[in-house]
Amino acid sequence: MPSRSRARRTARLVLGGLLLLGPALAATATAGPDPVPRVVRSLPRHFSPSTPVPLTLHVVPDPANAAVAVEETLPPDWNVSHISHGGAFDPIHRQLKWGPFTDSPALSRTLTATLTPPAGAAGFHPFTGRAHFDTLQVVTSGDSGLSRFSGALTRVLPPHYLPDQPVTVTLEALPAPDVHAYAVEEQPPSGWAISAISHDGEWDPVTGRIKWGPLTESPFPPRTFTYTATPPHDAYGPAPFAGRALFNAVEVPAAGSSPLPPHPNRIEPASPATYLPGQPWPLVLDVLPSPATRAWTVEQRIPPGWEVGTPSHDGVFDPLTRRIKWGPFTESPALPRSLACSLTPSPDADGIADLGGLALFDRESIPYLAHPRRFRLHETSTVTRSLPPLHEALVPITVTLAVVARDDTQALAVEDRLPPGWTVAPGGIDDGGAFDARHGSVKWGPIFAPDTEPRVLTYRATPPPDALGPATFQGIAVVGPAILPIEGDSTTVAPAGRITRLAPARYSPDVPFEIRLDTQPGPRTDAHATEDTVPEGWTFHSATEGGHFDPVTRRVKWGPFSDPERRTLTYRIVPPPAPDPSVAFHGQGAFDRTLIPISGADTASLNRPPLAIPDSAGRNLGELFKISAIKLTLNDSDPDGDFPTVISVESPSENGALVVLDWPWIYYVPEPDDNRPDRFLYTIDDGFGGTASAWVNVVINPPPAxxxxxxxxxxxxxxxxxxxxxxxxxxxxxxxxxxxxxxxxxxxxxxxxxxxxxxxxxxxxxxxxxxxxxxxxx
The missing domain is CATH 2.60.40 (Immunoglobulin-like)
Incomplete structure (x- = not known):
């Protein structure tokens, strides 16, 4: 492999934002099972024509890589959209291309795109791709392609069977939307009795198969086929099941469990998990032998000092070996039993008792364990700290210590040491605690019984004005004779900066969409900058605080700012006339040399407009009247569950009356002596740019009769x-x-x-x- 210095000298040509590498980069990685660098492709197992599917490429470079470029070749006629990380599609070579990425050190990335297969796509569609890490070419691994989804058939069986005991078999069929006919066939184990076949299925005793269909309704809903299978008295060993479905003549084997194993030999202690000294304790052993077992026995150990009552099922207690023995049981077929005996622990019994034993089924020995413990509400002592994950300079945080002492604890004390420079304000410690300023510790106790029950201790700790990075808490608790470290959270971090995105949950076509970025640099930050990506197809409108839009990267950028002031950066963007159902936002801030992703709202969905329903209102002859704007919306609705609000009325009305919206009233002022029926329009808004209008019909009330x-x-x-x-x-x-x-x-x-x-x-x-x-x- 070429050295790193040679890799840096290798010629690179950047064309159209993509890195083109020459023949010198033809080396291919041949690392082990988890190589670095690597690219792993993730695809769904199946696709449906004209239905988008996600493509994900996990890129893991060596941190020392100076440049990383990725390309992925798509199947013919597939469309692509929503390409992440500034990637682009080359329609001539039908390749997705990303990079070069030149961050130092090189960062791992998850590249994504949305692919849409053509309407007539069928069969298996392969994908190929590669990445260049400096001079190293790596072939993309992972999923190699995906097949058109015709349907699925999944069998569900119980975990095992018993002879002569019926079992229910379930076949779950899921046809693809374009399937116009399908059939299901199932072959249960030979010799098993078949009954209760659902959905008019038929049992063919000649072939030993159950058949459903063909089914020709369309579209097909998911369907669950069931039948009952009863193994014969002498059934033994694994029982094989086989089945298949034909979706539009495409054969799909049944997935799921098969073969079905017989019930294994099993012994399970069913006694209580705790005991009290000197109180009777029931020993119960549930024994379920396999039906083919010819003989079985059980031996149970008894702890020293424990008294033994009369065992069930003719069991015998041997005081020399301190064992209870049952069996041998030799009936055929072997039957299940619950073996029992009353035991009484010694008055001074404590801790965990050893009540295990051994069961012998023919030549198979199965040891079992039973370890009841002396009952205590709180068996062990723990102190657990809870901290917020982040903190800010001079902003107090609440530290919580959950103290649980063992039941018989006579005294306890707790000490928690603060990070250097942190303080506790007077009155910021509860439950009688005190702050030791000399050692920087918060202390409680000693606390004596009976006040050693579980409790939650809290205090308010204040970070120093120059807080930055992680701050670590350390503490101990003395609970009885034991010294315990405080568990749970130990570290809270003051980030170099923080950016929170605030955005509406939904957007409407062609309606400006405003996003706010709340930026808070750390107290020692010398410079910081922010950028946020505008979704594909959206139009940049404006930005505050000197923000500007880079049309190449489609990012709104601010800074750098050289002061630690908190800012609210606002920008407005406009969705296209026919936007996607949902969009994602991603951006980051640079605080000195630290990159921090923007948190908060990161997605928004397409808003559906409200529905306005016409209303009627009556007025008396010769009178003015008003109507509640809230009342007008009572019969209106919104598919997203928003609350529509009247935002405007059309004035004048059809007959020239003055109509005025003065929230929460709408005033109607007709012309003098105009007693004709009338109507006017009102408009509602759902708060996300969606509007609708409807008529208010003004009728004349008849005179009192x-x-x-x-x-x-x-x-x-x-x-x-x-x-x-x-x-x-x-x-x-x-x-x-x-x-x-x-x-x-x-x-x-x-x-x-x-x-x-x-x-x-x-x-x-x-x-x-x-x-x-x-x-x-x-």
Missing amino acids: SAQNIVRIETLPDGTRRIHFAGVPGYTYRIEASENLILWTPLASLTAPANGLFDYLDTAAPLFPIRYYRSVWP
């Missing part, structure tokens, strides 16, 4: 009149009078009692030769 509920009119001797009404119990009526049936004068408001009958005495009746009456509701 009189209720024809006068029972009788009684004229009294003094000329007054008593008018008797019948109404709805509980309803309130306006009593009105008129001399000409045009102008009506209100007289009173009366509520109908439980029987609905009420009356009104008109004392002014003698003053009117003719007077009409009515009751009005509402």
